[in-house]
Amino acid sequence: MKNHKIIFHFARLISFFVIVISPLFFTQSILAACLTSSCHQQLKTFAQLHEPLVEGECQACHERVVEEHPLKKGSSFKLVADGAALCLECHDAFDPASGKLHDAVAEGECLACHNPHGSNGDGLLQAGGDLKVICFECHDGTPFAQEFVHGPAAAGVCLECHDPHQSNNEALLLHDSKSLCLRCHADLATGLEDATVIHAPLNDEACNSCHEVHASPFAHLLKGDGPKFCFSCHKELADKYNKAGTKHTALYKDGRCGNCHAPHFSSYAALLPERESDVCLRCHGKDDFHRSKALKNIRTELTEKEHLHGPLNDGDCSACHDPHGSDFYRLLVNDYPESFYAPYRKGTYAFCLSCHEENLLRFPETSIYTLFRDGKRNLHYTHVADPRKGRSCRACHQAHASNGPKLVNEDGAPFGNWKIPLRLVLTETGGSCSPGCHRRMSYDRKNPVIKK
Amino acid sequence: MPVDVVVNRPGSIRLAFLLVLIFFLLLLFSACTGPEVVRPQGSVFFPPVPNPPRVQYLTRISSSTDVDGKKLGGLSIIAVGDSRAEKPKPIIKPYGITVRDGKLYVCDTSPGRLIVIDPARKTFEFLKGNYSFGKLKKPINSALDSEGNLYVADTMRKEVLVYGPSGSFLRAFGKGLEMKPVDVAIDGDYLYVLDLKNHDIKILDRKSGKLLETIGNDSDNKHLLSMPISLDTDPKGSIYVSNMTSGKIINLDRDGHLLGEFGKLGDGFGQFGRPKGLTVDDQGRIYVVDAAHQNVQIFNKDGRLLMFFGDPGLPFGSLNLPAGIAVTSEGIDLFKEYIDPAFQVEQLIFVTSQFGPAKISVYGLGELKN
Numbered sequence: 001m002k003n004h005k006i007i008f009h010f011a012r013l014i015s016f017f018v019i020v021i022s023p024l025f026f027t028q029s030i031l032a033a034c035l036t037s038s039c040h041q042q043l044k045t046f047a048q049l050h051e052p053l054v055e056g057e058c059q060a061c062h063e064r065v066v067e068e069h070p071l072k073k074g075s076s077f078k079l080v081a082d083g084a085a086l087c088l089e090c091h092d093a094f095d096p097a098s099g100k101l102h103d104a105v106a107e108g109e110c111l112a113c114h115n116p117h118g119s120n121g122d123g124l125l126q127a128g129g130d131l132k133v134i135c136f137e138c139h140d141g142t143p144f145a146q147e148f149v150h151g152p153a154a155a156g157v158c159l160e161c162h163d164p165h166q167s168n169n170e171a172l173l174l175h176d177s178k179s180l181c182l183r184c185h186a187d188l189a190t191g192l193e194d195a196t197v198i199h200a201p202l203n204d205e206a207c208n209s210c211h212e213v214h215a216s217p218f219a220h221l222l223k224g225d226g227p228k229f230c231f232s233c234h235k236e237l238a239d240k241y242n243k244a245g246t247k248h249t250a251l252y253k254d255g256r257c258g259n260c261h262a263p264h265f266s267s268y269a270a271l272l273p274e275r276e277s278d279v280c281l282r283c284h285g286k287d288d289f290h291r292s293k294a295l296k297n298i299r300t301e302l303t304e305k306e307h308l309h310g311p312l313n314d315g316d317c318s319a320c321h322d323p324h325g326s327d328f329y330r331l332l333v334n335d336y337p338e339s340f341y342a343p344y345r346k347g348t349y350a351f352c353l354s355c356h357e358e359n360l361l362r363f364p365e366t367s368i369y370t371l372f373r374d375g376k377r378n379l380h381y382t383h384v385a386d387p388r389k390g391r392s393c394r395a396c397h398q399a400h401a402s403n404g405p406k407l408v409n410e411d412g413a414p415f416g417n418w419k420i421p422l423r424l425v426l427t428e429t430g431g432s433c434s435p436g437c438h439r440r441m442s443y444d445r446k447n448p449v450i451k452k
Numbered sequence: 453m454p455v456d457v458v459v460n461r462p463g464s465i466r467l468a469f470l471l472v473l474i475f476f477l478l479l480l481f482s483a484c485t486g487p488e489v490v491r492p493q494g495s496v497f498f499p500p501v502p503n504p505p506r507v508q509y510l511t512r513i514s515s516s517t518d519v520d521g522k523k524l525g526g527l528s529i530i531a532v533g534d535s536r537a538e539k540p541k542p543i544i545k546p547y548g549i550t551v552r553d554g555k556l557y558v559c560d561t562s563p564g565r566l567i568v569i570d571p572a573r574k575t576f577e578f579l580k581g582n583y584s585f586g587k588l589k590k591p592i593n594s595a596l597d598s599e600g601n602l603y604v605a606d607t608m609r610k611e612v613l614v615y616g617p618s619g620s621f622l623r624a625f626g627k628g629l630e631m632k633p634v635d636v637a638i639d640g641d642y643l644y645v646l647d648l649k650n651h652d653i654k655i656l657d658r659k660s661g662k663l664l665e666t667i668g669n670d671s672d673n674k675h676l677l678s679m680p681i682s683l684d685t686d687p688k689g690s691i692y693v694s695n696m697t698s699g700k701i702i703n704l705d706r707d708g709h710l711l712g713e714f715g716k717l718g719d720g721f722g723q724f725g726r727p728k729g730l731t732v733d734d735q736g737r738i739y740v741v742d743a744a745h746q747n748v749q750i751f752n753k754d755g756r757l758l759m760f761f762g763d764p765g766l767p768f769g770s771l772n773l774p775a776g777i778a779v780t781s782e783g784i785d786l787f788k789e790y791i792d793p794a795f796q797v798e799q800l801i802f803v804t805s806q807f808g809p810a811k812i813s814v815y816g817l818g819e820l821k822n
């Protein structure tokens with residue numbers, strides 16, 4: 001009985017050896033046989049091995065056709081199937097109906113990218129690290145040789161953006177263009193959610209309507225150079241930019257259009273990064289010690305002033321100035337004389353009169369167009385339309401802000417080295433002033449001082 | 453079965469006879485109900501195709517029937533026996549027309565009366581104060597002030613008569629001014645009276661009637677106005693005047709300064725044969741009626757012709773010796789049943805015709821809906 005038990009245990013041990021251990025020993029012995037010191041040694045150098053190789057299943061892909069191996073001429077083995085068919089023995093096929101196939105996949109050229117035995121990178125790719133080495137085997141690498149290169153392109157991580165096998169998106173992208181970009185450019189994604197104004201291409205088109213995706217000779221991977229590129233859509237600005245008699249310096253230096261505009265989104269009209277007047281005051285709101293003809297510090301003109309010029313109340317500098325260029329003095333949107341003396345003629349004051357009463361300076365007598373009159377005698381006409389010595393608006397009014405009503409210049413208008421005081425006193429029906437120009441003179445709308 | 457046929461035949465004859473009788477009775481009654489308001493078949497638009505439509509002819513008002521819907525019925529004559537009680541009140545020979553708060557004030561020259569039409573309340577009434585000292589002889593144009601007082605230019609009395617908001621006569625201006633007032637307009641406390649006789653505009657204090665100034669034909673602007681026939685003010689207060697003998701539309705300010713002019717005598721676009729009524733809408737567009745061309749021309753504030761409408765020759769929507777015009781953006785909904793579903797009306801235009809079946813033609817200015 002005891003002998004029976006010993007025989008039974010011995011039989012179990014033999015069975016275990018035959019069923020479990022011997023195949024391992026057998027396959028390892030096959031693998032060992034393939035990777036001898038003189039054969040297929042290079043397969044040992046890969047960091048990652050193809051799964052059948054790990055399993056020692058060389059025969060999963062290779063089939064012996066003659067006993068003798070190695071042969072001096074010819075091969076003792078052949079592949080069990082040709083091209084992609086061999087891969088599809090184990091891997092799932094790509095359905096062409098599910099998306100556009102990479103050409104190499106469509107043609108069954110798996111080995112164009114993959115090494116069937118092993119690799120030092122992921123996915124048994126022919127090369128690890130910089131994938132451009134593989135991709136440029138087929139794709140032209142010339143466009144990548146630019147001054148500015150997109151980070152993933154520079155690093156050769158093509159698969160951060162592209163699916164190497166199949167995709168429903170253009171250029172085998174992993175996602176549609178905008179979503180793909182916003183995966184990394186998360187700051188844009190957050191900003192777009194809160195923005196009230198979004199640059200049209202971001203809404204209607206893709207990021208690549210403005211940006212190159214791989215490399216560009218222009219900063220920010222733009223497709224063109226600064227304003228000229230912007231003018232490809234904003235055509236109406238090109239003429240102004242090129243031909244304006246008075247040019248806005250900001251458009252011609254550093255970030256150019258980007259000096260004033262946010263390229264992607266904003267909470268302000270015209271993609272300005274902040275309130276329009278604040279954008280302007282970035283340059284025009286500080287003392288300028290850098291140039292011989294210094295920019296005026298407009299901020300000091302506005303600070304603590306009781307009355308702001310109407311458009312400035314809304315922060316709307318562009319109501320008067322054209323930031324893209326103008327043929328008029330100080331980038332104004334219409335004609336206004338540069339000199340202190342400028343008799344009124346039709347069109348001379350078109351800038352002021354485009355908002356203010358257009359008939360203000362037309363008639364020597366009026367009961368309608370101005371309160372600055374003695375009876376019906378139009379004192380605006382008297383001051384400005386004098387054909388010999390008509391004074392421009394600046395003789396009495398500030399352009400931006402004042403503590404006086406009607407933006408009257410309380411500090412006095414610059415007249416050479418002197419500031420001409422105005423000393424305006426208003427009454428219910430008129431007023432008087434005693435400027436540096438004449439003795440104190442009064443006017444009264446109801447009871448004219450100067451009788452006819 | 454044949455028996456049934458024999459039995460039913462007399463019933464069928466009786467039924468047919470009854471139907472014929474009812475038909476003729478209806479025909480008889482319908483003949484006694486007075487003139488039907490004929491609705492245009494399909495919408496009438498101006499300008500004609502292929503231009504996009506900007507003005508639609510909506511309807512006409514020629515008598516009280518068109519407003520209150522009450523018709524002179526044959527049955528009511530028989531039943532009540534008093535035809536005058538239900539008789540429609542016709543518009544005889546309308547000239548000037550004014551609109552305020554959806555109400556129309558129509559000067560009916562021949563009978564010497566002023567009709568107040570309220571489409572919202574469906575009322576058609578004659579001015580209450582038109583008797584005794586307030587009796588109109590030949591009212592030609594009217595205007596309303598901010599308090600609802602009505603100023604009526606009467607060419608035969610050579611005065612401007614003032615009626616209160618309730619229609620009662622208040623006073624008359626013009627005695628001693630030796631004028632022939634043909635139109636009036638209000639600007640704040642100023643009453644502008646257009647004087648055909650002296651070719652000028654008299655500016656009166658609207659409360660006292662005191663003559664403040666005369667413009668349009670002073671030493672500086674001699675013959676600026678030439679047989680002026682109609683005036684109106686734009687939203688900024690400047691005055692537009694139509695002139696019959698020069699064919700010009702003159703734009704003046706209250707001081708009499710010439711601000712602009714356009715038009716001349718002729719039969720071209722933007723020219724006039726006999727300019728009559730003129731009005732300015734709240735957008736500054738100027739509408740000028742032409743009694744010779746029998747149409748209305750619309751200009752922008754720069755005097756550029758925008759379009760014209762109402763020319764003769766159409767079954768509906770043509771004018772017949774037109775005279776007065778009024779424009780409003782109020783009360784459009786009251787005419788919505790006439791507005792083409794594809795058309796969106798911004799302004800209602802009322803034009804009087806001195807002859808023809810349509811004494812007041814109602815048009816809508818607008819555009820096709822998107």
